Amino acid sequence: MSKPATKVTKTPPPRYNPYREYLSPGYLMIAAGVLIAAFVLVVIVRNTIAEQNPPGDLSIPDTSTRYPSQGQDHIAVGQAHPAYNSNPPTSGWHYINPAAWGVYTETLPDEQLIHNLEHGGIWMSYQDPTDQTIINDLLDIASRFPSHIIVEPRPANDSPVAVAAWGQLLKMDTVDKETIYAFIRRYRKNGPENVG
Secondary structure, eight states: OOOOOOOOOOOOOOOOOTTGGGGSHHHHHHHHHHHHHHHHHHHHHHHHHHHHSOOOOTTSOOOOEEOOOOOOOEEOTTOOOOOOSSSSOOSSOEESSOOOSEEOSSOOOHHHHHHHHHTTOEEEEESOTTOHHHHHHHHHHHTTOSSSEEEEEOTTOSSSEEEEETTEEEEESSOOHHHHHHHHHHHTTOSSSOOO
16 A cells, blocks of 8 residues: 655745844944943043032032041051041041942941042931932932042931031032032042042
């Protein structure tokens, strides 16, 4: 008994898809590179504009307090030192390594952040880590500066808000954005060692 003949069908060649070549790995890598380069360019332009046109009206009176410098001595982590002359401190004994610029949800050592002040930084701290209004206002202020800003909770403050620069301290009960912008414009990048 013979087997019935099986029908052989020829698979037609795939239809030409003009988009297929653009979805090849090579083109996708190029597209990803272009997007990354565009993003970097946008960040650079934004930061340049922010540096050239910082917020802050210098006609607003400076209500901060000037404190005499307590020096720039480096100390080992945990090493004892004399008391600071302000709360938070604005100069004096500090650790060798500063903190990275940015926003922190944990309290950093004063001795570390003094090094940031030495590099021309602004240290904004809030006393109550549950006061979301103050936190949001300080985060909004910080977002307008590409560098040289630290924001952190600091329960040891003796005021709800403290904004420090090298030798200068502004204490507030609430966030007055315009006064803080003016403070930042006056004192940011104005430390004894202005380092990026």
